[in-house]
């Protein structure tokens with residue numbers, strides 16, 4: 001590593017959706033002085049990492065894309081992973097972002113100094129000094145490898161869905177899949193026809209709604225290209241429709257209608273009543289992320305598939321043993337076991353004022369003011385961080401509002417001649433209290449399930465409790481009175497000053 005740090009105004013950590021979005025908006029607002037540090041070899045984030053068969057977005061692509069970079073050419077209403085990855089790469093090229101991306105730079109620390117009013121960001125090979133750090137590392141980037149005893153003793157290949165091993169040919173193999181979440185229900189139907197035997201280990205039955213994916217006809221693509229306003233109109237209609245979907249999440253009593261749609265679909269696709277019985281969830285719909293699929297149940301009903309609902313006891317050299325004492329042989333184990341959403345690995349590495357890291361400040365329960373900034377961490381922006389998840393619509397809309405928040409705050413800081421800005425601890429506390437109160441009665445907190453929305457303290461630190469309009473209203477334009485601006489080269493003021 002060289003001794004001299006490279007100096008830039010802004011370091012963005014992560015070249016996924018939110019990092020690329022931030023970079024585009026910086027370019028559009030005339031700023032060129034930034035770098036994107038990407039730990040992998042290429043941009044794309046979750047849409048680079050998740051390359052499993054059948055990977056696609058479960059929000060329509062016309063909404064799961066940047067408002068400032070529409071794509072008239074989506075092939076389907078729900079684009080598949082290669083198309084979304086291509087879209088992001090195209091955005092990086094068209095908006096001249098690629099030259100700002102530094103691949104292979106895994107951030108090991110980012111430390112704030114009050115003396116210099118700068119962050120020092122370190123990777124294995126480089127150091128940067130920056131006025132601002134933007135955390136855009138994604139909430140679902142770190143796979144969970146379950147601590148199932150014996151997993152390391154399995155003699156065949158084991159891999160996580162987000163690290164799919166394409167070198168392994170599953171044809172004719174006996175495959176065990178652990179997990180029945182959003183990822184598993186997409187790849188199970190794709191691998192089922194190829195394998196000899198597929199054992200799907202289900203701990204909790206998911207709620208699944210019809211997907212109704214459609215190819216976008218050519219005339220429609222042409223129309224969107226020639227008359228971009230028509231695509232904006234379609235996006236607005238979809239936006240409003242999805243905003244309406246929030247109602248049953250906020251009022252669990254109203255979820256019965258949606259549950260009956262899901263159950264009707266289950267009945268129509270699964271003839272065997274015993275199998276159907278174990279596929280009925282035992283919690284309110286929406287408590288865990290609602291899944292959408294047209295082909296998962298038919299795959300589960302296929303003769304070469306067994307849905308195993310006995311809890312797993314251990315993995316053996318040749319298969320999986322359940323607590324009932326049955327051992328089922330397997331050649332390959334695929335883990336569809338989700339992500340570390342509430343303890344991001346970067347949290348201990350981001351060190352703010354007084355040597356306190358985000359992990360120290362959070363103590364197992366991530367918090368942020370307006371889900372974007374944090375007291376004690378000047379000039380830090382978190383995109384898609386605490387309480388930004390949405391169960392009913394596109395998270396890209398959330399990231400866009402946060403990006404505007406960050407840009408406006410940078411401008412406010414410049415116009416005041418300030419060197420540092422952070423929310424007051426009191427404002428952050430008020431915001432968190434509001435979030436917690438608002439979440440308390442939702443299906444996510446009270447739906448009777450355990451989900452990755454809840455952190456290890458039992459708090460829901462992942463979801464935004466309201467609609468996108470409400471998020472925009474609160475977040476897009478920062479309430480400057482809630483922020484503490486420190487003059488350039490001055491010591492920080494505290495809340496009481």
Ligand code: NAP
Nearest residue numbers: 056057058146179180181182183184203204289336337338
């Ligand atoms: P997930 O929804 O967290 O599902 C993990 C699955 O693994 C669950 O069924 C869980 O069971 C099971 N599991 C975890 N540990 C286990 C253990 N030790 N033993 C047995 N089973 C275990 O993970 P995911 O499917 O990867 O999806 C994560 C999130 O990524 C989604 O909620 C969604 O936000 C996003 N995603 C989106 C898309 C899309 O847009 N289409 C696709 C994939 C992922 P329990 O339910 O009992 O915990």
